[in-house]
Amino acid sequence: MVSEGVDPVRAAREQERQCVLRVLAGDMAAFGVLVRQHHPLAYDVAYRVLGDPQDAEEVVQDAFVKIHQALDTFRGDASLRTWVLRIVMRLSLNRRRDRARGSWRRLGLHRREPTGEWGVPDVPAPAAETPEARYVSEETRLRVRRLVDQLPVPLREALVLNSFEELSYDEIASILGVPLGTVSSRIHSARRRLLTALQQEQLL
Numbered sequence: 571m572v573s574e575g576v577d578p579v580r581a582a583r584e585q586e587r588q589c590v591l592r593v594l595a596g597d598m599a600a601f602g603v604l605v606r607q608h609h610p611l612a613y614d615v616a617y618r619v620l621g622d623p624q625d626a627e628e629v630v631q632d633a634f635v636k637i638h639q640a641l642d643t644f645r646g647d648a649s650l651r652t653w654v655l656r657i658v659m660r661l662s663l664n665r666r667r668d669r670a671r672g673s674w675r676r677l678g679l680h681r682r683e684p685t686g687e688w689g690v691p692d693v694p695a696p697a698a699e700t701p702e703a704r705y706v707s708e709e710t711r712l713r714v715r716r717l718v719d720q721l722p723v724p725l726r727e728a729l730v731l732n733s734f735e736e737l738s739y740d741e742i743a744s745i746l747g748v749p750l751g752t753v754s755s756r757i758h759s760a761r762r763r764l765l766t767a768l769q770q771e772q773l774l
Contacts, residue, residue, distance in 0.1 A: 586650040593641055605634055608651060612658045618730045619662035621715070629665050633658045648744045655737075656745045659727070710773065717767040721760055728756035729764070 592600035612633060616626035636657055644653055718726060724746075731742045743750045 583646060583649070587646060590641055590644055590650070593638070601638060604637075604650075608654045609634075611651070612654060615655055615658050615731070616662045619659070619727075620666055625665060626662075629661050630658065633661050636661070649741070652741045652744045655741070656747075659731075659745050663727075713771060714768070714773060717764060717771065717773075720767070721763060725756050725760035725763065728753055729760040732757050 589600050589604055593604065609630065612630050613626055616629045616633075617623065620626050620629065633654070637654060640657075644650065648656075718729070721729065727746060728742060731737050731745060732739075737745075739750055739753045743753045746753065748756075
């Protein structure tokens, strides 16, 4: 609970600074706290970029190794979460390029939550859980994700990050290294293009 008169943002930044100082002093328990705090969102970002649980977990593991090595470069200009996600995003995009896959072919088959990713609602599964019904549902989700994959990379990146309510436009701008207005424009363009594509595919 934050005391009256204390700026919660400043207090959070000070907690982050103290955690970083402890890690730099060799406190591995403090680094464990950092990892546990940021791992869930880091994994979700990597998963949405890569579409594969194993690839996402490997990228996140690599990211935290690099984070530990580079923690002395953290200056606190952005929140620690933003700094962590910037590294995760860069490594995820590198992994995606390296594996040279043209589609997110497994996203519809390895789902981690029932709600829609990408800001697009999932098509409800039919009440009758027959093999045919499950196939149709999975195929529809896969078609949606292929349409997302066809978006230009800058638009797709912004849409991926915006699918999390926890990430503000300011954070997205910091992660992608672009102005705030560019983030807004990319998200608007991505949604407009995706809506048109969904209508053309008769998915809406």
